[in-house]
Amino acid sequence: MTETTTDPAARAAELLKEHRESIDRLDAIIVYTLGERFKRTQAVGQLKATHDLPPSDPSREAKQIARLEELAKEADLDPKFAKAFLNFIIDEVIRHHKKHQE
Secondary structure, eight states, rough: OOOSSSOHHHHHHHHHHHHHHHHHHHHHHHHHHHHHHHHHHHHHHHHHHHHTTOSHHHHHHHHHHHHHHHHHHTTOOOOOHHHHHHHHHHHHHHHHHHHHHH
16 A cells, blocks of 8 residues: 555545556456356356257256345345346357357
8 A cells, every 4th residue: 555645635546546456456356257257158068069958057047146146135236237247147158058059
């Protein structure tokens, strides 16, 4: 952390910089985590294609959405946003799984 100042405007600028640096680190974590997640789902897609399984699993998807909504509540995140985010990811995963089956 940088040296603290008593000037309110300078202190606000310092805090803003610290928050933005933290956000940048979190964005990197999100991107790398999504990259790892998609590596796993691509492996699942290849397994499904090899064994002639359907590209989507509505039962698992519903369980995952419910699980994520609970996690969102625990994390003080809007569950509707979490659900929309997971639905976006699931749609992308299913699209990849369908490509594996072609």
